[in-house]
Amino acid sequence: xxxxxxxxxxxxxxxxxxxxxxxxxxxxxxxxIVVLTFIADWKIxxxxxxxxxxxxxxxxxxSEYLIDETNQYISDLSYRIKKGEQEALIKxxxxxxxxxxxxxxxxxxxxxxxxxxxxxxxxxxLNVVDxxxxxxxxxxxxxxxxxxxxxxxxxxxxxxxxxxxxxxMDITEYAKIEEKYKDEKFVFGNIIVDNYxxxxxxxxxRKRSNVNNYLTNQLTNWANxxxxxxxxxxxxxxxxxxxxxxxxxxxxNNFDIINQIRERTYKQNFPLTLSMGFSYEKTFExxxxxxxxxxxxxxxxxxxxxxxxxxxxxxxxxxxxxxxxKTNPMEKRTRIRARMISQALEELIVHADKVIIMGHSxxxxxxxxxxxxxxxxxxxxxxEAWIVLDPQQFSNDVNRIMQEIDKDPLIAKxxxxxxxxxxxxxxxxxxxxxxxHRPSMTPAPGLLNLSKKIVVLDHHRRGQEFPxxxxxxxMEPYASSTSELIAELFEYQSNEMDAINKIEATAMxxxxxxxxRNFSLRTGxxxxxxxxxxxxxxxxxxxxxxxxxxDLDTYLLRSHLLQTMEFVNGNLAIVHGEDEKIYDTVVAxxxxxxxxxxxxxxxxxxxxxxxxxxxxxxxxxxxxxxxQTIMEKLGGGGHLSNAATQLENTTVHEVVERLKAxxxxxxxxEGE
Numbered sequence: 079x080x081x082x083x084x085x086x087x088x089x090x091x092x093x094x095x096x097x098x099x100x101x102x103x104x105x106x107x108x109x110x111i112v113v114l115t116f117i118a119d120w121k122i123x124x125x126x127x128x129x130x131x132x133x134x135x136x137x138x139x140x141s142e143y144l145i146d147e148t149n150q151y152i153s154d155l156s157y158r159i160k161k162g163e164q165e166a167l168i169k170x171x172x173x174x175x176x177x178x179x180x181x182x183x184x185x186x187x188x189x190x191x192x193x194x195x196x197x198x199x200x201x202x203x204l205n206v207v208d209x210x211x212x213x214x215x216x217x218x219x220x221x222x223x224x225x226x227x228x229x230x231x232x233x234x235x236x237x238x239x240x241x242x243x244x245x246x247m248d249i250t251e252y253a254k255i256e257e258k259y260k261d262e263k264f265v266f267g268n269i270i271v272d273n274y275x276x277x278x279x280x281x282x283x284r285k286r287s288n289v290n291n292y293l294t295n296q297l298t299n300w301a302n303x304x305x306x307x308x309x310x311x312x313x314x315x316x317x318x319x320x321x322x323x324x325x326x327x328x329x330x331n332n333f334d335i336i337n338q339i340r341e342r343t344y345k346q347n348f349p350l351t352l353s354m355g356f357s358y359e360k361t362f363e364x365x366x367x368x369x370x371x372x373x374x375x376x377x378x379x380x381x382x383x384x385x386x387x388x389x390x391x392x393x394x395x396x397x398x399x400x401x402x403x404k405t406n407p408m409e410k411r412t413r414i415r416a417r418m419i420s421q422a423l424e425e426l427i428v429h430a431d432k433v434i435i436m437g438h439s440x441x442x443x444x445x446x447x448x449x450x451x452x453x454x455x456x457x458x459x460x461x462e463a464w465i466v467l468d469p470q471q472f473s474n475d476v477n478r479i480m481q482e483i484d485k486d487p488l489i490a491k492x493x494x495x496x497x498x499x500x501x502x503x504x505x506x507x508x509x510x511x512x513x514x515h516r517p518s519m520t521p522a523p524g525l526l527n528l529s530k531k532i533v534v535l536d537h538h539r540r541g542q543e544f545p546x547x548x549x550x551x552x553m554e555p556y557a558s559s560t561s562e563l564i565a566e567l568f569e570y571q572s573n574e575m576d577a578i579n580k581i582e583a584t585a586m587x588x589x590x591x592x593x594x595r596n597f598s599l600r601t602g603x604x605x606x607x608x609x610x611x612x613x614x615x616x617x618x619x620x621x622x623x624x625x626x627x628x629d630l631d632t633y634l635l636r637s638h639l640l641q642t643m644e645f646v647n648g649n650l651a652i653v654h655g656e657d658e659k660i661y662d663t664v665v666a667x668x669x670x671x672x673x674x675x676x677x678x679x680x681x682x683x684x685x686x687x688x689x690x691x692x693x694x695x696x697x698x699x700x701x702x703x704x705x706q707t708i709m710e711k712l713g714g715g716g717h718l719s720n721a722a723t724q725l726e727n728t729t730v731h732e733v734v735e736r737l738k739a740x741x742x743x744x745x746x747x748e749g750e
Contacts, residue, residue, distance in 0.1 A: 173233075174244035178203060181212075190246060193231070215244060225249070236693070265325045266370045267306075267356040268378040269297070272386035274314035277348050281438035287477050289348055293339070299339070300335040304328050322358060326389070333389045333401040340387065351387035353378060360393035369394065383540035385555040385718070398542050403704055403718065416563075419552045420570035423533065426550060427459045430508035430531060434499055436466035438514035439521050440663055440688075441476055443625075444559045447589030448512035448535065450582040451564035453492060461508075466499045468521050471689075473664040475592075475631070478625040479585055486581055493542040496522035503528045510535065515553065516543040516715070532702050535560055537593075539706060541715045555717065558605040561589035565608035580616035586627060587617040595671060599719065628668070635661060636669045639684060646741055649678055650703070654685040657730050661686035663694065667722075670698040681705055685733050692724040693733045711740045 108130050116123030174191030177183055183199050191199075197207055205212035214226045220239045225232065228246075232253035236245040273292065278286045294310060301308035304327060308320040336352045343350040355377030359365040377390040380398065384390075388402035427433055433456040437445030449465040456463035472480060484490045494502070499522050503509070508534045509525055517523045526532060526545055533550045537557040557563050565586055568578060578586075590609055594601045597609075613619075639653045639661070646652060651673050655661050666684045673682035681699040688694045695712065697705035699719045706721040712733075714723020725733055 084665050089108060110318055121417040165503075171248065173244075173248070175244040175246070177242045177244065179242070181205070183207060184242075193229070193246075210699070225253070236443060242648040259328075261321060261323035263322045263358055264365050264367070264370065265318075265320045265322060265356055265358045266374045267320070267354055267366070268374050269308075269316040269318060270353045270378060270382070270386075271314040272351045272353050272382070274350065277343075277350055281348075285348075289350075290705065291484050292343075292346075293350065296339060296342075297335070300338075316746050318354075318356070325356060325358070329391065329399070329401070336387065336389060336402045353381040353386045354389040355379070355381055356389070356391045358393050360396055380540055380542075383553050383555070385539055392542075400707060400710070403539075403707060417570045419550070420567040422550050423455065423552075423567065424459055425569065426508055426531065426533060429459050430461060431504060431506040432502065433461050433463035433508045434503060434511060434525065435463060435510045435512060436499070436520050436522060436525070436633050437512045438516075438519045439468070440471045440473070440690075441467060442473070442513075442589070442664075443475065443479065443585065443592040444589035445513045446476060446479060446483075447559075447561040447582075447586035450489065450585050451561065451568075451578070452491070452510050452512060452535070454578050454582055455564075455567060455571060458576070462492075464494045464499065466496055466520075466522055466525070467493055467495060471521070473662050474629075475664055478627075479588060479621075482621060482625075483581055483585065486579075489581070496525075500524055500528075505529055507531065509547070512536070512564070514538070515545070515551075516541060517545055518543060534696060535563060537563060538716055539718070540727045541710065556600070558600045558602070559590045559593035561586040561606055565590075565611055566604070568611070578612075578615050580618060583612040583617040584621050585617040587619070588622045588684055591622060592626070593720075600717070632665055632668075633661070635665050636672060639665075639669045639686070640672070643673070645678075646738055649680040650683070650741055651676075651679045651681070652683045652685065652734060652737065654730050654734050657687055659687060660689055663688060663696070666694060666696040670696040674698050674700060684731055685737065687730055688724065690724075692726050693728055693730055694724045695733065695737060697721045697723075708737075708740055711738065 112127050112130055115126045126258075171189060173193065175183060175186040175190055180202050182201060183204055184201075186194075186199065194208065199207050204215060206223065210568050211228055214228060214235060215237065215359065218224050218226075218235055220237055222236070224235050226235045227233075231248055232248045234247040234249055237243075238245075273382045278289055281289065290313070297308055297316060300306075305324040306328075309317050309319075311317055317479060333354065336354070340349065340351050340591060341701045355374050357370050357373035357377055359370055373392065373394055377392050377398070380392075381388050381390045384400075384403060388396050388400060390400060392398040433452070435449045435456075437449060441449075449467075453463040453465055469480075478570045483493075503525050505528070507529045509529050510529045511520065512535050513522060515534045515536045515538065517526050520526075520701060526547075530547045530549075532545045534545060534548050534553065536553045537555060537560050538553075539555045540553055552563060554563055587609060590605065590612075591597070594605065597605065609617075639655060642655075643651050643653045653673065666686045670682045670684045673679050673684075681703040682697070684696045686694055686696075695709065695714070697709055697716070697720070699705045701719050704718045706718050709715055709721035709723045710724065711724045714721060716722055725736075728736075
C-alpha cells in the first residue's frame, strides 16, 4: 500500500507503457525459466525458484529506494524552480510590469520600481504615470524586441499583450559604448572654393595673398571650433578629417561657414563661395578609408554639379543630405569646355551603331528642341538617330509645335515610341538623355539598362539618382536651358555638313524662351548668343508665339486655380486644383509664373491632378527661396527658382498638407 502511494507521486512519464511493458516481459521470462527448469529437474527448479525470489526481493527493495529518491529529487527541483522564479521576478536585472486591459499598472518588480522614482504607480494608468513610457509602449509590437530610450536609459523592450506584460532590459552601458563607437567613426571631407580663380585673376600679389590668408584663417577658426583637422592642398582646395560627433554638431549648425564666407567676402568685394563633400563609413565593419575618400569625392562632384555654394553629406547606399545652395550658381562655362564636349560627343556618335535620344516624360519645349538638336548633330556625323516620344504625354503647346515638325518627313519618321526604341537598342547604341538626368523620369528607363553608352546633357541641378554607366556628362545648372547648351555645340561641328534647319532652330529657340520666361530668368550673355545663332538659322518667332498661345479655357483654368490661393508664413503662396479635375502641366507652370508677378509673392506652389493620375507640384521663386530643396524632399528636383515633383497614390489635399509640412522659410533660405 505504501509503495502504491509512492508510485502515485511519481511523474507520469515513469508510469508510461514504455517502462511498464519491458518490466512485465522480464517477469514473464523469469516465470517461464522456473517452469522449464522444474520440467527438466525438480531439484534445479527449486534452486532457480529461490534465486528468482531473491532477485524479486532485491528489485522490490531497490524500487522502493528509487521511488523515494526520485520523489525527493522532484520535490527539491520543483521547490528550486519556484524559488528561482520568485528570485528572478524580484532580483533579476530585467524590469517586469503587469498591466490590465484598461492599461492600469497592476504590479512591477522591485528592479523596475527604481526607474519610476517616488511616483505612485499601482492601480494608475500607464499614460498618467509616465507619458514617455506609454508612447514607447503604444509604438511597440507584440513579441518584437525593440530598442528604446526612456529618460536617460536605453532598454530592449518586449510586449506580451496576451498576458499584459512589459519587459525592459537595461542596456544603457552597451548602448553608450555603441554610441561612442559611432561618434568616433572616421569622416573625410573635400572643400573647394568654387570661384577662386575668377575672384583673384585680376588681383595683384598683395591682394591675392590677403585673400588667401583671410580664407585660410576663416576656415582654420571654423575647423578648430568644431574639432576638424584641415589641410590646404591647393589654392582652392582643402581636405578635412574629423569624426561623427563633430560632423553632427556641424550639421546642426547647417554648415554655417559657407554662409559666413559668402556674405563676408561679398562685403569685401571679392565674393567667394564654398562647396563641400563629406562621407563616412556607415557600417560597423572596419573602415575602408579608400572607399570613404572616394565617396567624399563623389559628394563634392555632386555639390558642384548642383551649382556649388553647398554641402553634400552622404555615406555609401545612403540618401544625401544637402546644406546651403542658397545662391544661384555662378557661370563657369567656357567656350573651351563647349568645344571639348562637342568633340567628345562627335567621337561617341561616330563609334556608335545608332543614336537614341530622349528627354523627360511629359516633354516641354526644351525637350523637343534639344532632341531635334542632337538628332541634327548625329546626322552631321552620318549616324541614324531616333527620338523617343510618347504622344499621349504632349501638352497643348508641344502638340502645336509637333504638328509643324510632322510636316518634315525626314524628322517625322525618326520619332518613335518607347516600345519601338526597346526593339532598336543594342549594346553599341548611344543613348543621349537631354534636359533630364534621372532615369526614372524618362519615358523608357529600360533603355538605359541595354546600353553602356549613355550621354547626359542637362541644365538642372544634379540629384542623387543618376545613370550608372554614363560616358559623357555635360550638366551646367547656370545655363538657361538644355537647348542653349546644345546650340553652342553646333559651332564646333563640321562646316561641310548641312546646318540646322528652320523647324529645328525654331523648336530650340522655343525651348530657351519657355525656360527663361521670355529671357527674364536665368539669362546670361551666352543665352543671347545661342538665341542669336538660332535666329540666324531661320528660327521663326511668330511660329513660337503661335505655339505658345493659350486658349480661353486655359486662361479660365488658370484664373480658377488662382482663386484658391493661400499664403503660408507670409509670402509663400499655394494654389491647388480638385481631385476630380485634370490640369495640363503647362497650365500649372503658367499659374506658378503668374503668381510670382503678384505683390507679396516670393515663392509659388501649384498643386494639381495630372493626366497620368499623379499629383504634381510646380514650384517657382524669384531666387530668395530655394524651391529645389523643397521639391527634393517630396521626390522631385529642378533649380533654385524653378522646380517640380509628382507623387503617386495620393490626393491633392494630402499633397497640399505634405507641402505645408515641409515648408519652413528659414530652412528654404538656407537651402536645407
